[in-house]
Amino acid sequence: MARALSEAVLGEIARLRGLYPEPRSALLPALHAAQEEAGYLTEAAMEDVGRTLGVPLTEVVSVATFYEMFHLERPGRHHIRICTNLSCYLNGCDRVLEHLCGRLGVRPGETTPDGRVTVEAVQCLAACEEAPVLLIDAERHPRVSPAALDDLLARLA
Amino acid sequence: MPRPLLTRHLGRPGRERIDAYLETGGYQAASTALRDLTPEKIVEIVEASGLRGRGGAGFPAGRKWKLTPKREGEAxxxxxxxxxxxxxxxxxxxLIEQDPHQLLEGMLIAAYANQVHQAFVYLRGEFFAGYDRLRGALADAYARGYFGRNILGTGFDLEVVIHRGAGAYICGEETALLESLEGKRGFPRLKPPYYPAVKGLYGQPTVLNNVETLAHIPHIIALGVDGYRAYGPPVLYSVSGHVLDPGVKELPIGTPLREIIFEHAGGLRPGRTLKALFPGGSSSAILTAEHLDTPADFEPLAKLGSMLGSSAxxxxxDTTCMPAVIRxxxxxxxxxxxxxxxPCREGTIWLSQILDRILLGRGRMEDLDLLDGIARNMTGTCFCPLGESVPPSLRASLRHFHEEYEHHIKTGACDVRPVAAAGA
Structure with a gap:
């Protein structure tokens, strides 16, 4: 049967499985590993994960859809997560979000038509001393103003 | 005021490297604990220190460890x-990003005190930088023999797995966290059993501690109970919002709110006055300027109907629109x-719909009683603390800022300068 995941990722999932007293505990880390490969989780990839860990596909999907960081559709090449919770709200995140969406022509939760950027309004990122704060992919950017955001966008590939 | 203890080395470049940590006496407390102290003695010391859980609930850390059954041969x-x-x-x-070894040392002592040989760090999925730092620090600590088999030649074994979450606030609730760690949706568990200490991960006794709680442990062992308590005892306040110098402030527990905000967090922007504050995260009832002399500690805040919680x-x-904040x-x-x-699923939807219509200028006077009634009916009826976190701030805002809600309903407009215009 054709595999969706590469041998490297399947090997990594097998390694993860060995770290836990019960294999199913490796489900979240395995989904992270699978998602890293393709950028999102296809049904075939989730099937591979389930087969490796002994978890039925329906349960893999049930878990994958519970957590916000797992994507079942292809996101943009870059992922901008902007916090819209209290401390960021008090420090003007709504203006930054509006500016961001205006510049990219998307609404929160959407991806630009060219597949470059996904914008997501997210919950408190536990970096309130840097409000308003956002994540571009894995990197956190503190005290972002609309002007600073323009610079950050210009640097995105 | 005593020097900072937990945050003394924060912000120093290279602090995540094990040599930097060892240079300042790192892992000496763990070494003392494993070599010279019995597990029972450590539990006793931690209990005597008065340390209370720093995740929000404030459960005495030593008592939690004592509650954990330590039967021979049981995982x-x-x-x-x-x-x-x-x-x-x-x-x-x-703490994770800027002094990861402090946490790891606390874990090692906690594991030894509870005779645990397998530990998991359930790390928030969005903590990308924290994951890299902690993973690197753990690898170094393994390489130097602080984790793994026969630690420091004492015969004690401990394996650590860093487990990334994937974006779900509910997983901060301890039983939902355990479900998630078992590879399931993060639904909170039915209680009883009340304590994961007795029946936790895979139904086994599980010591579940917050990051800051564990970061206190090496200092308690290093300084002894009296030496540690001379620092306050210390607690980490996260101060943010409309202050000039937001950040983590390590201060003696019970420091008055006024001192924390105006002396340690830079106070407010020029010309502004304090309107309200959350003393313990958004789950705590909001307070106003008249409460500023309250010590930021468990009991004094509980007396006001609020809480210390995670001390956020x-x-x-005064540029803040309270109904907008509550929405x-x-x-x-x-x-x-x-x-x-x-109550949680429906209550939060109803409340946000009503707040929406008030803020859109379509509110009705009876909406205010409706908001309070829904909040009252959610109190004590939710399955877990998430739903219970909604009523306190909402109801406090209705008490303290009733006329502001009324103004929105009567005029369809806000009577404070909007937040966005105030600038950052």
């Missing part, structure tokens, strides 16, 4: 709650509700 686990996501709270993330102080000045808070709990119980 026990240590799980670190590093899923920090209570709005306004950022002390744990700071969110400050709001943002309610929307958060609405979006993060797991949907398992009706």
């Amino acid at each position: 026990r686990y240590l799980v670190v709650n590093a899923d920090e996501s209570e709005p306004g709270t950022f002390k744990d993330r700071t 102080i969110i400050v709001m000045d 943002r808070t309610v929307e958060f709990y609405r979006d993060e509700s797991c949907g398992k119980c009706t």
Whole structure:
């Protein structure tokens, strides 16, 4: 049967499985590993994960859809997560979000038509001393103003 | 005021490297604990220190360890709650990113005290930088023999797995966290059993501690109970919102709110006055300027109907629209509700709909009683603390700022300068 995941990722999932007293505990880390490969989780990839860990596909999907960081559709090449919770709200995140969406022509939760950027309004990122704060992919950017955001966008590939 | 203890080395470049940590006496407390102290003695010391859980509930740390049954041949686990996501709270993330070995040393002592040989750090999925730092630090600590087999030649074994979450506030609730760690949806468990200490991960005794709680442990062992308590005892306040110098402030527990905000967090922007604050994250009832002389400690805040919680102080000045802040808070709990119980799932939706219409100028006077009634009916009826977190701030805002809600309803407009115009 054709595999969706590469041998490297399947090997990594097998390694993860060995770290836990019960294999199913490796489900979240395995989904992270699978998602890293393709950028999102296809049904075939989730099937591979389930087969490796002994978890039925329906349960893999049930878990994958519970957590916000797992994507079942292809996101943009870059992922901008902007916090819209209290401390960021008090420090003007709504203006930054509006500016961001205006510049990219998307609404929160959407991806630009060219597949470059996904914008997501997210919950408190536990970096309130840097409000308003956002994540571009894995990197956190503190005290972002609309002007600073323009610079950050210009640097995105 | 005593020097900072937990935050003394924060912000120093290269602090995550094990040599930098060892240079300042790092891992000496763990070495003393494993070589010279019995597990029972450590539990006793931690209990005498008065340390209370820093995740929000404030359960005495030593008593939690004492509650954990230590039967021979039975698997026990240590799980670190590093899923920090209570709005306004950022002390744990700071500790993980800027002094990861302090946490690891606390874990090692906690594991030895509870005779645990397998530990998990449930790390918030969005903590990308924290994951890299902690993973690197753990690898170094393994290489130097502080983890793994026969630690420091004492015969004690401990394996540590860093487990990334994937975005779900509910997983900060300890039983939901355990479900998630078992590879399931993060639904909170039915109680009883009340304590994961007795029946936790895979149904086994599980010591579940918050990051900051564990970061205190090496200092308690190094300084002894009296030496440690001479520092306050210390606590980490996360201060943010409308203050000039937001950040993690390590201060003696019980420091008055006024001192924390105006002396340690830079006070407010020029010309502004304090309107309201959350003393313990968005789950705590908001307070006003008249409460500023209250010590930021468990009992004094509970007496006001609020709580210390995760000691996240969110400050709001007079440019803040309170109904808008409460709407943002309610929307958060609405979006993060797991949907398992009706009061939380439906209550948060109804509340946000009513707040929407008030803020859109379509509110009715009877909406204010309706908001309060829904909040009252959610109190004590939700399955877990998530739903219970909604009523306190909402009801306090209705008490303290009733005329502001009325103004929105009567005029369809806000009578404060909007937040956005105030600038950052």
